[in-house]
Amino acid sequence: xxxxxxxxxxxxxxxxxxxxxxxxxxxxxxxxxxxxxxxxxxxxxxxxxxxxxxxxxxxxxxxxxxxxxxxxxxxxxxxxxxxxxxxxxxxxxxxxxxxxxxxxxxxxxxxxxxxxxxxxxxxxxxxxxxxxxxxxxxxxxxxxxxxxxxxxxxxxxxxxxxxxxxxxxxxxxxxxxxxxxxxxxxxxxxxxxxxxxxxxxxxxxxxxxxxxxxxxxxxxxxxxxxxxxxxxxxxxxxxxxxxxxxxxxxx
Amino acid sequence: xxxxxxxxxxxxxxxxxxxxxxxxxxxxxxxxxxxxxxxxxxxxxxxxxxxxxxxxxxxxxxxxxxxxxxxxxxxxxxxxxxxxxxxxxxxxxxxxxxxxxxxxxxxxxxxxxxxxxxxxxxxxxxxxxxxxxxxxxxxxxxxxxxxxxxxxxxxxxxxxxxxxxxxxxxxxxxxxxxxxxxxxxxxxxxxxxxxxxxxxxxxxxxxxxxxxxxxxxxxxxxxxxxxxxxxxxxxxxxxxxxxxxxxxxxxxxxxxxxxxxxxxxxxxxxxxxxxxxxxxxxxxxxxxxxxxxxxxxxxxxxxxxxxxxxxxxxxxxxxxxxxxxxxxxxxxxxxxxxxxxxxxxxxxxxxxxxxxxxxxxxxxxxxxxxxxxxxxxxxxxxxxxxxxxxxxxxxxxxxxxxxxxxxxxxxxxxxxxxxxxxxxxxxxxxxxxxxxxxxxx
Numbered sequence: 001x002x003x004x005x006x007x008x009x010x011x012x013x014x015x016x017x018x019x020x021x022x023x024x025x026x027x028x029x030x031x032x033x034x035x036x037x038x039x040x041x042x043x044x045x046x047x048x049x050x051x052x053x054x055x056x057x058x059x060x061x062x063x064x065x066x067x068x069x070x071x072x073x074x075x076x077x078x079x080x081x082x083x084x085x086x087x088x089x090x091x092x093x094x095x096x097x098x099x100x101x102x103x104x105x106x107x108x109x110x111x112x113x114x115x116x117x118x119x120x121x122x123x124x125x126x127x128x129x130x131x132x133x134x135x136x137x138x139x140x141x142x143x144x145x146x147x148x149x150x151x152x153x154x155x156x157x158x159x160x161x162x163x164x165x166x167x168x169x170x171x172x173x174x175x176x177x178x179x180x181x182x183x184x185x186x187x188x189x190x191x192x193x194x195x196x197x198x199x200x201x202x203x204x205x206x207x208x209x210x211x212x213x214x215x216x217x218x219x220x221x222x223x224x225x226x227x228x229x230x231x232x233x234x235x236x237x238x239x240x241x242x243x244x245x246x247x248x249x250x251x
Numbered sequence: 252x253x254x255x256x257x258x259x260x261x262x263x264x265x266x267x268x269x270x271x272x273x274x275x276x277x278x279x280x281x282x283x284x285x286x287x288x289x290x291x292x293x294x295x296x297x298x299x300x301x302x303x304x305x306x307x308x309x310x311x312x313x314x315x316x317x318x319x320x321x322x323x324x325x326x327x328x329x330x331x332x333x334x335x336x337x338x339x340x341x342x343x344x345x346x347x348x349x350x351x352x353x354x355x356x357x358x359x360x361x362x363x364x365x366x367x368x369x370x371x372x373x374x375x376x377x378x379x380x381x382x383x384x385x386x387x388x389x390x391x392x393x394x395x396x397x398x399x400x401x402x403x404x405x406x407x408x409x410x411x412x413x414x415x416x417x418x419x420x421x422x423x424x425x426x427x428x429x430x431x432x433x434x435x436x437x438x439x440x441x442x443x444x445x446x447x448x449x450x451x452x453x454x455x456x457x458x459x460x461x462x463x464x465x466x467x468x469x470x471x472x473x474x475x476x477x478x479x480x481x482x483x484x485x486x487x488x489x490x491x492x493x494x495x496x497x498x499x500x501x502x503x504x505x506x507x508x509x510x511x512x513x514x515x516x517x518x519x520x521x522x523x524x525x526x527x528x529x530x531x532x533x534x535x536x537x538x539x540x541x542x543x544x545x546x547x548x549x550x551x552x553x554x555x556x557x558x559x560x561x562x563x564x565x566x567x568x569x570x571x572x573x574x575x576x577x578x579x580x581x582x583x584x585x586x587x588x589x590x591x592x593x594x595x596x597x598x599x600x601x602x603x604x605x606x607x608x609x610x611x612x613x614x615x616x617x618x619x620x621x622x623x624x625x626x627x628x629x630x631x632x633x634x635x636x637x638x639x640x641x642x643x644x645x646x647x648x649x650x651x652x653x654x655x656x657x658x659x660x661x662x663x664x665x666x667x668x669x670x671x672x673x674x675x676x677x678x679x680x681x682x683x684x685x686x687x688x689x690x691x692x
Contacts, residue, residue: 092661
């Protein structure tokens with residue numbers, strides 16, 4: 001589904017992704033961990049198409065297409081979803097009408113009929129329940145005055161509504177208490193199908209207790225320095241990132 | 252009555268004044284001659300404002316009056332308003348036709364006399380309530396156009412809403428500014444909402460794009476008596492060749508509510524709105540909402556002055572601007588809270604989005620508070636569309652233009668949602684959509 005080869009990217013002239021390789025197949029859950037400043041969120045931004053990042057080398061192929069050649073909205077319509085680390089508050093834009101517009105765009109791109117008002121409403125109810133998102137929030141302005149946890153839950157709710165093939169969760173667990181974390185993880189597990197892939201970016205192992213990854217990658221200095229299964233996350237939790245740095249330095 | 256440019260125009264006006272004072276008002280009440288003389292002497296001495304005047308610092312008027320104008324020349328005999336389309340035409344209401352400031356009874360739908368009285372102002376000068384409005388002391392230093400207006404007006408409309416009356420439909424004033432040549436129109440309007448009454452006044456503007464330049468100098472004196480409610484909506488959209496200064500003085504008595512909505516859309520090359528509100532009683536509410544959406548070389552200036560003279564009142568100002576091309580806008584808001592006006596709530600906010608590197612906004616929100624138990628705030632912002640918000644919307648599948656127009660509408664929505672008149676709200680939202688889709692794509 002996604003092949004990243006030798007990816008290099010800069011922001012404001014600073015090299016932030018530095019020869020990164022990653023392959024994600026349908027149905028897989030990849031966790032990307034790493035210390036602060038290792039390039040985790042930058043990777044998410046590059047994949048979603050944030051314009052401040054400049055790709056200087058390498059390729060990203062998504063479903064056989066050149067992902068880097070697409071505008072952010074085309075990526076979204078092709079099924080790439082980024083759950084933001086810091087979801088933006090947009091006063092005056094209603095959560096639900098924005099979602100309807102987004103879903104219409106995506107369905108049109110996929111040559112699907114737009115959902116009828118009734119089907120849309122039913123889907124909204126179903127997904128709200130699935131991610132335990134308060135229906136009162138659905139009708140408010142987008143993220144305006146939401147608590148940190150509500151914003152993150154709204155990201156998962158949007159993900160559920162838009163039905164992406166590849167979801168990238170950028171530190172969705174940061175700032176969540178244990179209950180909210182469990183709800184978010186629960187939502188992801190329910191949405192996970194053999195066709196959908198997830199990239200879960202996280203600083204801590206905690207989230208991975210609830211979402212079991214197929215692969216764990218450690219990012220450092222803008223590239224993957226170690227890959228393994230879920231036991232790698234536990235090892236990191238125990239020994240800290242310094243352990244890896246030392247190991248890399250001596251190898 | 253032909254006038255030459257600027258200084259010459261002034262000289263011409265001075266000569267004209269002799270005419271107005273000597274013959275036209277010989278059958279008019281004595282007080283009128285008195286106020287005209289004061290206003291005229293001021294205008295004779297000071298003329299049109301220059302940028303040395305603090306209230307006109309960013310608003311050079313010279314380019315807009317630099318024309319040989321006719322003053323109040325009549326074309327109302329030949330002009331047929333039924334063929335002229337204006338913004339707000341489809342809105343339901345009593346259509347009151349004012350041609351160059353002059354009430355055309357023939358073309359108007361005057362409401363039943365039990366609901367409200369509408370007459371030419373020159374016919375009611377001897378009414379005590381008219382005299383009271385006209386003899387209020389006004390600050391000509393800050394408002395030289397008002398001095399000119401008071402000295403020379405021979406037109407305008409008087410609207411009187413009787414006690415405890417609810418006018419069933421909006422009173423829709425349509426200002427047709429038409430002339431054979433370059434036209435300078437001066438009108439003085441008076442609106443009195445008696446106690447317990449409720450009314451909505453809408454103002455629209457018409458100028459034929461084939462016609463030469465018209466300059467509209469209008470002043471409106473409003474009294475809102477105890478417990479009265481008055482909604483006042485200005486739909487300022489017309490042709491490039493129309494320029495105007497509209498001066499509005501509002502006096503509110505206790506427990507009254509006055510809502511002013513001023514929408515200025517692309518079109519008129521120069522618009523200056525003065526909105527002065529006196530809160531002369533307790534438990535008064537005043538709301539002032541403004542939205543200016545400017546393009547090309549437009550200059551739109553909103554000056555507000557709110558005077559809290561009694562305790563327990565609330566005033567609220569929200570002005571928003573979206574500027575494109577090389578347009579300019581000015582917002583200058585002043586709120587005074589007198590020392591006895593305790594428990595005052597006064598808010599003032601001005602937000603602007605610049606859509607072009609060549610657009611300019613001057614904004615100055617000011618508070619002067621002499622009471623110690625009040626809640627007051629003021630602020631202004633100038634910015635572009637939020638890139639983070641744009642990216643967020645695009646990352647959910649919205650195109651760049653859709654995302655931009657969604658954000659612009661959300662920005663403007665803050666103001667339009669305050670309208671209680673749903674039809675005007677829908678009309679404006681559609682208009683904003685249409686204007687911005689041209690700018691964005």
